[in-house]
Amino acid sequence: MSLMVIGTGFGRTGTDSMREALTMLGFGPCHHMSEVMAHAEQKRLWRALAKGGAPDWAQLFAGYKSCVDWRxxxxxxxxxxxYPQARVILTWRSPEIWWESFEKTILPVIAGSTDQxxxxxxxxxxQVxxxxxxxxxxxxxVYQANVEAVLEAVPAERxxxxxxxxxxxxxxxxLGVPVPDAPYPSRNTTQEFRTVLSLN
Known part of the structure; x- marks a missing residue:
């Protein structure tokens, strides 16, 4: 199995809703920060990469059809x-609204962590x-620079x-699939995120 969809948007741009949407459309399992938090082996592999290890993408995304969020x-x-055949999705919200959400959710978790x-x-x-x-x-x-880099580097048709x-x-x-007979998911609101204790 190889990745069919690659997300390029920062966390707090609707990535968890997109994760659920991709799963509903048949592009799951979808890799998200929650996968790393839930699985010890995922945590080990991604921590090793963050420390400067050589990436083995096939191993890091083994079993996943899509990926979104910070990774x-x-x-x-x-x-x-x-993965040149994979479709690319940039989840987006205005920079100011993104910051308001990031400041209330991810930033306090980072500030409160003692695990380097x-x-x-x-x-x-x-790194980010x-x-x-x-x-x-x-x-x-940094958020805006990432958006601009994606827009410049990824062909519009992809x-x-x-x-x-x-x-x-x-x-x-x-993605070339029919619209499902279900509401588009809405997940991981600021209030819901506040129940998460760490970003491990």
Missing amino acids: SAHYWRELIGV ESLGIALVSK FGGRPQDRGHAIA LLVHKLGDGWAPLCAH
Whole structure:
């Protein structure tokens, strides 16, 4: 099994809803931060990569048909080359609204963690945000730079920019599947996220 869909949007852009949507459309299992939190072997593999290990993408994504959230958002440049047939999705919300959600959810978890090998610190804080996730201007600039890089690097015919609220129609058209007879999922709100204790 190889990846059929690669997500390039940062966490807090609707990635958990997209994970559920892709699963409903037959592109699951979908790799998401929650998978790493739930499985010890996933945690071990991704922590080793974050520490500078050589990536074995086939092993890291073994058993998954799609991926979204911080892993694929950070490594998308490599992934779109390794999986040239995969469709690409950029989940998006305005930078200011993204920051408001990030500040209330992921940032407190990072700030409260004492485990320097946790992916919240090793990957999100240090690698994605250069050790400055709490700096609003810097974090928003990093977010915008990622969006611009995806738009520039990924051919338009391969890429879908999926904004919060877009629902099924553009996603299903992009993936070439029928629209399901079910509401588009809405998952992992700020309140729901606050029940999560760590980003391990």
